[in-house]
Amino acid sequence: MERIYGARQDDGRHYVDVVTLTAADGLVTPLEIRWDDGRRFRIDGVTCRRRSHSLKRGGAGMRYTILVGPRSTYLYYDADCKAWYVEAKDRAE
Numbered sequence: 001m002e003r004i005y006g007a008r009q010d011d012g013r014h015y016v017d018v019v020t021l022t023a024a025d026g027l028v029t030p031l032e033i034r035w036d037d038g039r040r041f042r043i044d045g046v047t048c049r050r051r052s053h054s055l056k057r058g059g060a061g062m063r064y065t066i067l068v069g070p071r072s073t074y075l076y077y078d079a080d081c082k083a084w085y086v087e088a089k090d091r092a093e
Contacts, residue, residue, distance in 0.1 A: 061076050
């Protein structure tokens with residue numbers, strides 16, 4: 001999405017807005033994902049947070065394993081461009 005620090009749509013990342021809670025000790029917990037078309041997804045839980053590379057798209061940052069309803073997926077925070085993203089689905093997926 002061009003509106004976020006010049007990121008390209010074809011880089012395999014889908015940049016999203018994320019509502020977070022930052023605790024006094026600095027721990028960041030994502031609470032909600034807001035898609036660019038207005039859809040919102042409440043994050044029901046964070047099962048893991050760690051520094052990691054995107055498994056499909058490269059790049060490094062914080063990877064959160066989140067629960068949205070019964071589904072588990074990854075949410076990434078790229079500290080270099082200060083943006084949140086999910087991996088875009090491949091056409092075959």
